[in-house]
Amino acid sequence: MVYVQLAQGWTDDEGVNHAAGEMVDVDAATLARLQAEGIVGEEGGGSGGAGGDQKEWVGPTSTNP
Secondary structure (H helix, E strand, C coil): CCCCCCCCEEEEEECEEECCCCCCEECCHHHHHHHHCCCCCCCCCCCCCCCCHHHHHCCCCCCCC
């Protein structure tokens, strides 16, 4: 699962509406679909690490291997 910020509103497969800017946890297949549709942005310009621009970061919700 990955935790992403929506660039625009989205209704998930269960019919739940999510507003633009909301953070949601999605699986890899859903993430790919959302990226293709422009609902979430690609990985942001930051490194995703401390001090990086995590606002647009698309990545795992945990650092555990």
